[in-house]
Amino acid sequence: MSFLFKSSNGSTADKGLTLEEQQERINELRKDLGEQSSEAIKGFLSDESLSRFLRARNWNVQKASKMLKAAVKWRLAFKPETICWEDISEEAETGKIYRADYKDKLGRTVLVLRPGLENTTSGTGQIKYLVYSLEKAIMNLTDDQEKMVWLTDFQSWTLGSTPLKVTRETVNVLQDCYPERLGLAILYNPPRIFESFWRCRNGCYHDVVKVSVFRISAPNQAVDFGSSENNVVKPFLDQETRKKVKFVYSNDKESQKIMAEVFDMDQLDSAFGGNNPAGFEYNSYADQMRDDDKKMGSLHSSNSADSDASSEASFYSGTDSPKHGDGEHNVPKTG
Missing domain, CATH: 3.40.525.10 (CRAL-TRIO lipid binding domain)
Known part of the structure; x- marks a missing residue:
């Protein structure tokens, strides 16, 4: 099969979780993030966005939360x-x-x-x-x-x-x-x-x-x-x-x-x-x-x-960049 069509919007890690289990982790991540006062950040934190951060950390809520909190801090400073x-x-x-x-x-x-x-x-x-x-x-x-x-x-x-x-x-x-x-x-x-x-x-x-x-x-x-x-x-x-x-x-x-x-x-x-x-x-x-x-x-x-x-904000200014080592690609156990 072509490498092009092996890719999709999902991740191989998704296959280890049912849709219901994925939604549970999205909800858990949202709860961990707490309330946001910025309207721009509220718009950024859609279920789809939370899902991407979770997939990037193989659905590990703790690691995804650390990564997402740093990204939110960066967006508040950089205002993209x-x-x-x-x-x-x-x-x-x-x-x-x-x-x-x-x-x-x-x-x-x-x-x-x-x-x-x-x-x-x-x-x-x-x-x-x-x-x-x-x-x-x-x-x-x-x-x-x-x-x-x-x-x-x-x-x-x-x-x-x-x-x-x-x-x-x-x-x-x-x-x-x-x-x-x-x-x-x-x-x-x-x-x-x-x-x-x-x-x-x-x-x-x-x-x-x-x-x-x-x-x-x-x-x-x-x-x-x-x-x-x-x-x-x-x-x-x-x-x-x-x-x-x-x-x-x-x-x-x-x-x-x-x-x-x-x-x-x-x-x-x-x-x-x-x-x-x-x-x-x-x-x-x-x-x-x-x-x-x-x-x-x-x-x-x-x-x-x-x-x-x-213009003055930098990825490094006021932002603790998540360590890539936190993103070990281990499929979470289910059940």
């Missing part, structure tokens, strides 16, 4: 629902992140990322634009879908394109604040050594990643790999997220089959091997995003107090 186009329009100018005008064969929203087109130096602004893009991608999901596809193009990318701190914060935001929202991540034409990192397991993983990165960044320099300042690259994707990543190369016919399996090639952007010549056009995309802002009811002045609070 208030971000509008005018707040992040500069970040969007190069098309480094945008929602595609096509979906995959399962009807999932496609978010295109082009890290090689980074045009700003503000990590805060970059994360703010990512969050804005995530919120709008989720808003455009159909009722029968809750996951999206990330299509990442590595053209023009270098090690200096994205600081490690921004990369780490991107992963933390996605995994800890938007769990069970990623259905598939396609890395298109990444450096081949990335896949070598990915396939390496257990004890060799840390050492190979650490050594290889410094060989790339400083090929002619002697580097003390044992020093603490060089031990900066660690795997910070959880196990379930890693399973969703696929490597595709334009000169590899076998990996190109993944694109044909996931997308309608007549709709897919030609930059990814499809037949659609249309690419990112800033002005038309800006109009589309402003329409989305109106739909979300989040139009506000970019220099308002809410906007200032949002």
